[in-house]
Amino acid sequence: MRLLPFDYAIRNLGRSPRRLALVTGGSTLVSLLVLGSVAFARGLERSLAATGLETNALLIGSGSEESVERSELPASTADVLAASVDGLAVVAGITAVSPEIHVALPAVLAPRAGAAAATDAAPALFRGIEPQAFLVHPQVRLVAGRWPAPGADEIAASPGAIARLGGDASRGAATVTGTRTGTGTDAGVGIGTQVEVAGTPFAVSGLFEAPGTAMHAEFWMRLDRLAQLTQRTTRSCVVAALGDAELDDIDAFTASRLDLESIAMRESDYYARLGEFFAPIRLLVFVTAVLISTGGALGGVNAMYAAFSSRVREVGTLQALGFSRAAIAVSLVIESTVACVAGSLLACLLALAALDGIAIDFSMGSFGLAVDSTAIASAIAAGALLGVLGAVPAIARCLVLPIPAALRG
Amino acid sequence: MTTTLLASALASIALLLAPPPETPPAVDAPRIPASVFVTEAPKDAKCVSEVKKSAKKGDTVVFTATVGGRAEPFVKSRAILMAADRCLKPCNQNPEESCATPWDYCCEPPESKKANMLTVQFTGDDGKPLKVGARSAGGLEPLSRIVVEGVVAEADDKGTFIVTARKVFVEKPAKDGKPGAGKDAANDASPRKPA
Numbered sequence: 001m002r003l004l005p006f007d008y009a010i011r012n013l014g015r016s017p018r019r020l021a022l023v024t025g026g027s028t029l030v031s032l033l034v035l036g037s038v039a040f041a042r043g044l045e046r047s048l049a050a051t052g053l054e055t056n057a058l059l060i061g062s063g064s065e066e067s068v069e070r071s072e073l074p075a076s077t078a079d080v081l082a083a084s085v086d087g088l089a090v091v092a093g094i095t096a097v098s099p100e101i102h103v104a105l106p107a108v109l110a111p112r113a114g115a116a117a118a119t120d121a122a123p124a125l126f127r128g129i130e131p132q133a134f135l136v137h138p139q140v141r142l143v144a145g146r147w148p149a150p151g152a153d154e155i156a157a158s159p160g161a162i163a164r165l166g167g168d169a170s171r172g173a174a175t176v177t178g179t180r181t182g183t184g185t186d187a188g189v190g191i192g193t194q195v196e197v198a199g200t201p202f203a204v205s206g207l208f209e210a211p212g213t214a215m216h217a218e219f220w221m222r223l224d225r226l227a228q229l230t231q232r233t234t235r236s237c238v239v240a241a242l243g244d245a246e247l248d249d250i251d252a253f254t255a256s257r258l259d260l261e262s263i264a265m266r267e268s269d270y271y272a273r274l275g276e277f278f279a280p281i282r283l284l285v286f287v288t289a290v291l292i293s294t295g296g297a298l299g300g301v302n303a304m305y306a307a308f309s310s311r312v313r314e315v316g317t318l319q320a321l322g323f324s325r326a327a328i329a330v331s332l333v334i335e336s337t338v339a340c341v342a343g344s345l346l347a348c349l350l351a352l353a354a355l356d357g358i359a360i361d362f363s364m365g366s367f368g369l370a371v372d373s374t375a376i377a378s379a380i381a382a383g384a385l386l387g388v389l390g391a392v393p394a395i396a397r398c399l400v401l402p403i404p405a406a407l408r409g
Numbered sequence: 410m411t412t413t414l415l416a417s418a419l420a421s422i423a424l425l426l427a428p429p430p431e432t433p434p435a436v437d438a439p440r441i442p443a444s445v446f447v448t449e450a451p452k453d454a455k456c457v458s459e460v461k462k463s464a465k466k467g468d469t470v471v472f473t474a475t476v477g478g479r480a481e482p483f484v485k486s487r488a489i490l491m492a493a494d495r496c497l498k499p500c501n502q503n504p505e506e507s508c509a510t511p512w513d514y515c516c517e518p519p520e521s522k523k524a525n526m527l528t529v530q531f532t533g534d535d536g537k538p539l540k541v542g543a544r545s546a547g548g549l550e551p552l553s554r555i556v557v558e559g560v561v562a563e564a565d566d567k568g569t570f571i572v573t574a575r576k577v578f579v580e581k582p583a584k585d586g587k588p589g590a591g592k593d594a595a596n597d598a599s600p601r602k603p604a
Binding site: 246251258261 | 479489491515526530538568
């Protein structure tokens with residue numbers, strides 16, 4: 001089969017800039033929506049995978065396997081575990097076993113003198129910790145200030161948590177337009193900023209980061225203070241760094257300590273399970289993106305159909321010159337695909353500039369949209385598919401006519 | 410010379426293509442001794458709640474129980490399992506409950522579970538649980554009805570009660586699939602009210 005020259009298809013793209021813009025624009029919209037939905041799913045997966053470590057065991061209340069926030073364990077669990085299981089990681093003489101409370105509480109920036117109090121206190125995720133938490137969560141690091149002191153009404157804030165309060169965090173002192181005075185800025189969420197947590201004012205004593213994890217959107221405070229604030233005597237979970245111990249050792253511990261009513265799993269498995277829990281939401285996002293993008297796809301197909309239909313005589317001439325219908329169809333598909341993939345590339349650039357890393361809040365904190373290689377490949381594949389399928393109606397319209405009829409236009 | 414090289418090359422290829430020698434099974438791989446599983450139920454079995462009330466560490470006890478207590482009553486690579494008093498009803502015996510893992514007794518209140526459950530372990534010479542799962546050993550499965558003779562390894566007033574098994578009798582399920590209706594249900598202490 002003798003094909004038409006490749007540059008014939010490319011040169012044809014420039015014959016009608018308006019139609020080219022319509023096709024490319026439609027493809028950009030479709031690709032951007034597909035890319036956004038994939039970036040959403042990938043960001044959520046990445047965040048959950050980075051939060052849970054395979055080297056950590058998580059003890060939670062029996063029956064609360066799907067939500068650490070609902071879990072309750074006796075306060076003594078961490079001490080009993082550390083004393084009962086041999087081989088757990090020990091750092092500087094301290095067994096890496098961290099009792100924690102995870103709870104969502106309403107939080108709002110405390111109003112300045114004379115200013116009206118904020119009425120909407122959005123829930124934010126608070127984690128009550130003891131110093132052992134830093135042994136089991138190496139992803140977390142303090143970037144400014146210090147950790148909350150024992151007994152003090154202090155919290156440490158992450159950038160995502162500050163964003164939930166309507167702020168914008170940066171190292172040292174985060175800034176929030178027109179809110180509170182922080183260290184080194186006139187108006188910012190920084191060291192010393194007051195945050196009302198469930199109606200009680202707390203001072204921000206430090207800023208921490210845990211990039212790419214759900215902890216990047218949490219507030220941390222001392223375990224005993226959070227227990228006091230929430231009037232609970234139990235803990236949500238215990239995280240233990242396995243060290244030389246095996247998960248089965250901890251599982252055996254939970255099977256023998258019936259009074260604790262606990263179960264053990266790898267921390268990574270818990271967050272993987274949580275990812276499965278959010279699968280319907282990911283599907284919903286994808287279906288919504290497909291539905292919306294259908295509009296863009298139909299617009300692009302319509303423009304392409306109009307562009308090709310006006311070239312019926314040209315197609316008839318090519319057939320009269322001896323080019324087969326298949327060769328002409330290939331040329332038209334190339335033309336359409338190049339236009340659509342160009343739109344996809346534009347969508348990728350837009351996404352990298354505007355979408356990548358955007359924080360999305362969810363019940364476990366927040367995660368950033370991940371415009372990674374998978375998302376980009378999905379967008380380009382969507383554009384290519386649109387180019388191929390979108391050309392089919394137009395090709396059928398052009399090639400179905402006999403040559404004399406086509407030449408008459 | 411050429412012949413030698415050719416022979417060497419052929420020998421090397423043959424060695425590469427040959428299947429790896431079969432690894433003999435590890436001689437000291439831990440397993441629960443078959444002698445633990447007996448064909449006749451130990452006599453004078455009591456129910457779990459009764460045993461938990463009266464027995465102390467070091468006592469020899471005989472009790473009837475049902476394997477269960479949580480969604481996964483067996484520890485994966487340790488010869489440890491959880492067992493519940495037969496007076497506790499698994500969730501599949503409650504028509505109002507639909508539970509994928511009825512052996513977790515999720516429809517029982519926690520206090521009742523604590524009073525009516527214990528842990529069974531199979532230990533090695535070092536006194537520690539064998540590093541092998543007990544599931545399927547001797548026919549042990551969730552909801553298996555068992556009669557166990559063993560020594561109390563640990564007991565406290567908080568609910569911990571660990572028995573090191575010496576003899577385990579696993580009742581054969583009845584033909585209709587209902588556990589415990591088959592052979593040797595003589596020692597069954599149910600029905601009673603949970604402790």
